[in-house]
Amino acid sequence: MTSEIETLKTWITESDNIVFFGGAGVSTESGIPDFRSVDGLYHQKFDYPPERILSHSFFYQNTEYFYRFYREKMLPLEAQPNTAHRKLAELERAGKLRAVVTQNIDGLHQKAGSKHVFELHGSIWRNNCQKCGKFYPPEYIRDCDSVPRCTCGGIVKPDVVLYEEGLSESCIEGAARAISDAEVLIVGGTSLTVYPAAGLIRYYRGHKLVLINRDETPYDSYADLVLREPIGEVFSQM
Numbered sequence: 001m002t003s004e005i006e007t008l009k010t011w012i013t014e015s016d017n018i019v020f021f022g023g024a025g026v027s028t029e030s031g032i033p034d035f036r037s038v039d040g041l042y043h044q045k046f047d048y049p050p051e052r053i054l055s056h057s058f059f060y061q062n063t064e065y066f067y068r069f070y071r072e073k074m075l076p077l078e079a080q081p082n083t084a085h086r087k088l089a090e091l092e093r094a095g096k097l098r099a100v101v102t103q104n105i106d107g108l109h110q111k112a113g114s115k116h117v118f119e120l121h122g123s124i125w126r127n128n129c130q131k132c133g134k135f136y137p138p139e140y141i142r143d144c145d146s147v148p149r150c151t152c153g154g155i156v157k158p159d160v161v162l163y164e165e166g167l168s169e170s171c172i173e174g175a176a177r178a179i180s181d182a183e184v185l186i187v188g189g190t191s192l193t194v195y196p197a198a199g200l201i202r203y204y205r206g207h208k209l210v211l212i213n214r215d216e217t218p219y220d221s222y223a224d225l226v227l228r229e230p231i232g233e234v235f236s237q238m
């Protein structure tokens with residue numbers, strides 16, 4: 001066992017005020033590609049760049065194309081939690097982890113049993129009619145051939161934050177509070193390049209900032225402990 005793993009183990013054992021902040025890299029070991037790794041979505045070829053397809057204006061201008069992409073690439077409904085998701089849920093049950101703050105939209109933290117989750121970018125599991133607000137499960141979107149429509153005729157839209165859209169203020173505030181009160185902040189599986197989400201870790205005031213990420217991030221030099229390893233492997237040793 002490396003000395004970094006030993007240190008992380010000690011910090012986790014000694015604290016009952018841990019917060020986890022994560023991103024797409026937490027779910028790659030569940031078979032869901034991230035955006036920016038070499039095998040991520042941003043390195044695949046589409047008619048438009050994924051940032052454009054996943055934007056608010058594109059959603060309304062090219063709704064049909066948006067849904068073709070969304071159904072194919074953004075709806076991993078069968079994916080299962082991996083060791084990282086399960087371990088985080090276990091730490092919450094043990095009274096050690098106070099919150100998970102995630103940029104992910106896949107709902108895998110909840111599937112693993114986590115209760116206190118701030119979903120900064122929303123969730124594919126919630127979908128609403130843009131006209132009357134009626135709720136629809138993700139299977140409704142998956143099983144539609146074209147643009148999913150409500151019984152009232154309105155377009156059904158996933159509760160996912162698209163580019164050009166704002167984040168929920170209450171979610172941001174709750175996440176910022178949890179991070180600023182945390183004794184240990186574990187950041188993992190995120191390139192820390194998507195704002196305002198990435199800026200939230202600046203609220204941390206402690207001295208146990210852990211970064212677990214395969215690639216280098218802009219925050220590596222601020223961290224007290226950096227582990228460049230697959231996050232599932234790290235958590236399997238905790």
Ligand code: CNA
Nearest residue numbers: 023024025034035036104105106189190191214215230231
């Ligand atoms: P990103 O920019 O794609 O970065 C992912 C980071 O994770 C990279 O730096 C990788 O090196 C790292 N990484 C990948 N796999 C592992 C692993 N097994 N262990 C450790 N590190 C790993 O993703 P971010 O989350 O930083 O960007 C935010 C976007 C991505 C958010 O808007 C998300 O909604 C969006 N996204 C979410 C999902 C999902 O819900 N599963 C999937 C793809 C993209």
